[in-house]
Amino acid sequence: MKKWLNPRSAFGISLIAIALIALPFVAAMGGQAWVRIVNFAILYVFLALGLNIVVGFAGLLDLGYIAFYAVGAYAYALLASPHFGLHLPFWVILPIGALLACVFGVLLGSPTLKLRGDYLAIVTLGFGEIVRIFMNNLNAPVNITNGPQGITLIDPVAFGDFKFSGTTQIFGFALSGPQKYYYLLVVLSILVIIINLRLQNSRIGRAWQAIREDEIAAKAVGINTRNVKLLAFAMGASFGGVAGGVFAAMQGFVSPESFSLIESVMILAMVVLGGMGHIPGVILGAVLLSVLPEVLRYGVGPLQMAVFGKMLVDPESLRMLVFGLALVLVMRFKPAGLWPSPERKRELTGEA
């Protein structure tokens, strides 16, 4: 607890806190769309930190992570929408979604225990697709997921009468829906960061890292690798489930389209690009990779007009081109990620 008394870190923390509180108002100057972009950036931070447990800590390459996000999102959608006429409150569904995702995590984990690396990646990739295709097709003979049309009119998050959708007046401030979700997301993300940090330096966290480093040696010192790996899958999956629930509530709409393979790949890219296993790096990776495409979306068109005086390339296609190029450059010049843990940086650059 001593470090909280240190005036410098106290000052740093208050600066970050003020920045986090002010951010939605600054973003709102550019329109509510920007607040939504910030919200998604934080949601991706949440997801990437969940995946970091599986990939970064335990070293299990999971390409189907979005499936757990989908499970959480559909759990929320089905239990809080007119589709089944159920309207359970937010704080009841979120644990259900987390638990359900956790069960799916174990379900994916148990048959893949003996697989590593590429093989595990292929199986998890298949799993992610299976879940999406199920969501797409579970509308007949019994309509459960409403198929490709998705589920609409999902209840917003609400605590009593305080709804997170629409604008509310608080202390003379007008808070829009996305701004309210922003604060909810920030609180959840701080929680998940604390959990990640605490897990990393715990008995279980060390066991995960030991399995990542050398599974046979881990077994030899008495780690039950089966259970500990399943635990990593279950923990990662529950974070995905919670993120999915918030996503469903925030959007008010879910469809299988949101849970495609590219989403899994993006989240994995955030973890790898930021710096695998290093929590600040993963956060940075998630923020950059979710914001960059949006900045390019709004920035590329006007930039072309300013430089060339006319539209040379369709902004939409140029956006993904620049994005891809950025990824390649990062991996070329910062192979350990943008902000790797000090140890890993030393390993890859050969500095003593």
Place this chain on the structure above:
Amino acid sequence: MAEVLLQANQVAKHFGGVKALRDVSLSINKGEVYGLIGPNGAGKTTFFNCMTGLYVPDGGGFTFDGAPLIADAPHQAAERGIARTFQNIRLFGNMTALENVMVGRHVRTRAGVLGAMFQNAATRAEEAAIRQRATDLLHYVRIEDRADDLAKNLSYGDQRRLEIARALATEPKLLCLDEPAAGMNATETEELRDLIEGIRADGTTILLIEHDVKLVMGLCDRVAVLDYGALVIEDVPAVVQKDQRVIEAYLGA
């Protein structure tokens, strides 16, 4: 008669047509240093792997501390009190020396995910105890000044020591060392010998696979010789040294 800690009963293991172990039976007494020697490919490491649960024997089995050992369950072997090091050092390279030893405490501690998340008093106390014990063990093998270095950046000799510290962290009754002196110079081997003597003095039984005949003969109370997967002789070093079959196995006469 000394008390038997580990009893191997006709352990057999084959890989395809190769018979790596042919009905090997031997017994290790409590408190002794037991040497297992033999030419390369004699089946020493295979025997180790069967005993520590990494391989499933094709025949026979082990009795440890009065109860049979379950095959194919390495983590249970560790829990019962068998710890090992590896011929090719297997450390957790990207973790610090201290963390490596802390992982060794896994099997003697209990904290789970919830404990880690909520940091309750019991978890924090256990974590402090783990750290303290790991620090002590690094002192014990005399690499305390490398505690915060990554395991892979340690010198070869220090890595060997770290592996022993990690194995000791599991509080073993039987410590199995697979060629701990391999690649060491004379001074390092001498230091290793002191370390092993110290571990024995603390009451841990030691099973030693080693090529350095001088080290084995000087250190061990009893020695078993394997050749082509079969037990040649099991006796005190003085007898083993003079045995004609052992000389033949080593010199290929």
